[in-house]
Amino acid sequence: MKFSFINSLLTTLIVSFFSLSQAMAVDMHGVMCGSDIRPADQKVIDEFMNDNPGVNVTLEAVPWGTCQDKVINLAIAGDPVSFSYIGSRTLKGLAENNLIVPVDIPLSQQRMYQDGVLDTVTYKGKIWGYPHAFSTKALFMNCDLLAKAGVRCDGPRTWDELYSMAEAVTNNVPGVSGIGLAGKDFDNTMHQFLNYLYSNGGQVIDPDTNEITLNSPNTIETLEFYAKLANVSQEGPLAWERSQLRELLNDEKIAMYIDGPWGRGQHKEELNMKTVRIPAGPSGSRGTLLITDSVAVFNGTGHEEMASKLVAQLCSGEAQYDLDTSWGLTPIMKYPEIGRVPPLNEDYWMMFIKAIKDGGPEPLFVDYKAFQSVMNSMIQGAILGEGDAADLVAEAAEELEEYK
Numbered sequence: 001m002k003f004s005f006i007n008s009l010l011t012t013l014i015v016s017f018f019s020l021s022q023a024m025a026v027d028m029h030g031v032m033c034g035s036d037i038r039p040a041d042q043k044v045i046d047e048f049m050n051d052n053p054g055v056n057v058t059l060e061a062v063p064w065g066t067c068q069d070k071v072i073n074l075a076i077a078g079d080p081v082s083f084s085y086i087g088s089r090t091l092k093g094l095a096e097n098n099l100i101v102p103v104d105i106p107l108s109q110q111r112m113y114q115d116g117v118l119d120t121v122t123y124k125g126k127i128w129g130y131p132h133a134f135s136t137k138a139l140f141m142n143c144d145l146l147a148k149a150g151v152r153c154d155g156p157r158t159w160d161e162l163y164s165m166a167e168a169v170t171n172n173v174p175g176v177s178g179i180g181l182a183g184k185d186f187d188n189t190m191h192q193f194l195n196y197l198y199s200n201g202g203q204v205i206d207p208d209t210n211e212i213t214l215n216s217p218n219t220i221e222t223l224e225f226y227a228k229l230a231n232v233s234q235e236g237p238l239a240w241e242r243s244q245l246r247e248l249l250n251d252e253k254i255a256m257y258i259d260g261p262w263g264r265g266q267h268k269e270e271l272n273m274k275t276v277r278i279p280a281g282p283s284g285s286r287g288t289l290l291i292t293d294s295v296a297v298f299n300g301t302g303h304e305e306m307a308s309k310l311v312a313q314l315c316s317g318e319a320q321y322d323l324d325t326s327w328g329l330t331p332i333m334k335y336p337e338i339g340r341v342p343p344l345n346e347d348y349w350m351m352f353i354k355a356i357k358d359g360g361p362e363p364l365f366v367d368y369k370a371f372q373s374v375m376n377s378m379i380q381g382a383i384l385g386e387g388d389a390a391d392l393v394a395e396a397a398e399e400l401e402e403y404k
Contacts, residue, residue: 025055026052026054026055026056026303026306027056028055028057028058028301028303028306028310029082030057030058030060030081030082030083030084030310031062031070031081031083031084032059032060032061032062033062033063033068033085033293035061035063036061038323038326041319043318044313044314044317044319045057045059045310045314048309048310048313052306055306057310067084068086068087071084071086075094075099075298075300076097078300080301081298082303083297083298083307083310083311084295084298085132085293085295086129087293087294087368088129088131088291088292088293089363089364089368090368091123091128091294091364092123092364092365092366092368093365093366094296096366098299099298099299100129100296100297100299101297101308102126102128103127103128103296103297103312105127109312109316111334112333112337112338113332113333113334114134114330114331114333114353116356116357116359117131117134117290117292117332119207119290120292120362121292121294122207123207128294128296129296129297130294130295130296130312130315131315132292132293132295132320132323132332133292133293133323133327133332134324134329134330134331135261135291135329135330135352136353136355136356137195137259137260137288137289137355138258138259138276138288138351138355139162139256139258139275139277140249140256140257140263140264140267141155141255141256141273141274141276142249142252142255142256142271142273143274144271144272145169145173145176146169146255148169148176149165149168149169149171150168151165153274156279158282159196159199159200159225159279159281159282161279162179163225163228163229165256166179166229166233167232169232170232173255175253176253176254177232177233177234177235177254177255178232178233178254178255179229179232179233179255180240180245180248180254180256181229181230181233181240181245182240182241182242182245183230183238183239183240183380184238184241185373185376185380186376188241188242189376189380190372190375190379191242191291192242193222193223193226194360194362195258195278195288195289196222196225196226196278196281197219197287198284198287198288198358198359199280199281199284199285199286200221200225200280200287201218201283201284201287202216202219202222203216203360204400205363205400207361207363207364212397212400214393214396214397214400215393215396217283218283218284220390220393221281222281223378223379223382224382225281226379226383227382227383230383233254234248237383238384242257242258242259245257246267249271250266250267250268258278260328260330261352262327262329264328264348265328275348276351277354277355285358286355287360288356289359289360290356290359290360290362291362292332295311295315297311316333320333321333321335330356365404366403367402371403374399374400375396378393
């Protein structure tokens with residue numbers, strides 16, 4: 001009788017233990033955009049699971065073209081992933097719809113970021129994602145093509161100088177256009193335009209007041225100049241986006257274009273290239289668009305705090321350093337200040353870093369796709385000569401009120 005009671009008690013305790021273990025188990029599903037999981041990310045995942053018994057993390061690689069839409073649609077359907085790589089441009093809409101949670105980045109880690117990085121993920125005073133991939137932009141020039149046009153390969157300081165250089169190439173080097181111009185219905189058409197807008201003291205939306213500020217003399221000047229560049233660009237700019245311009249540069253069909261720091265690794269080695277800051281517009285100073293992609297923690301999983309803890313590790317230390325170095329990004333961290341060697345060649349790296357202080361963040365809208373569509377329609381209308389720049393800007397600004 002006594003042994004029967006003890007056996008029964010032990011059985012009850014064992015069942016209770018396993019039930020409690022199952023209740024404490026946490027299954028997390030994360031998504032990273034791309035074709036493969038980076039070994040540096042998987043290492044963080046493995047170490048995290050080892051340090052947190054009962055936590056199981058599945059990390060899925062989803063192709064770039066469908067990655068963002070997949071995780072957003074899952075969240076809308078009530079079946080969110082735990083965390084995902086995502087364009088910071090979407091954070092405002094996700095936050096307004098309660099699909100993600102704000103993240104608490106310690107001040108010690110906040111100080112590690114380059115100035116301006118956290119502005120790209122901040123809305124209503126809260127940080128909505130861990131910045132993970134960061135870029136500024138610069139002007140890439142083929143010095144040999146410029147020389148054939150009788151132009152010195154010096155970085156243009158103003159838009160007028162840039163146009164004169166592009167015009168000289170177009171008029172004097174057969175089969176070559178002066179500059180590559182993005183006009184396709186694609187996100188980087190708007191991004192290319194914003195590089196010029198921020199170089200002319202312009203703005204789309206005030207992040208503090210949420211006021212649409214697009215309708216300004218600065219924007220009108222920028223739109224007029226962007227359309228003017230079509231006179232010295234490749235034929236039919238509405239058929240081209242930035243990555244295609246890179247191919248034109250490699251084929252020596254254009255002499256200049258704007259790209260991120262990864263551009264150098266994607267240009268043919270035999271090209272005699274020089275990289276310089278984007279020139280200043282008549283109403284501004286040298287500027288650039290600051291873009292980040294982030295890793296956001298989704299709401300409704302029941303383990304948001306645990307997911308945030310893991311994401312903090314994915315977006316710092318060795319995993320973050322590996323991303324910057326392998327992807328050729330503008331370094332997101334102040335690496336020298338934390339005892340790390342800068343990921344890129346010193347002079348080249350510093351040029352992209354120095355541009356940060358003059359840059360502006362990618363504008364945040366609740367409906368980002370609608371915002372992008374409005375901006376691209378404005379840009380394309382100017383290139384095609386479908387209206388006066390002032391009218392196109394005013395119309396776009398009015399439309400944007402609906403999507404802010």
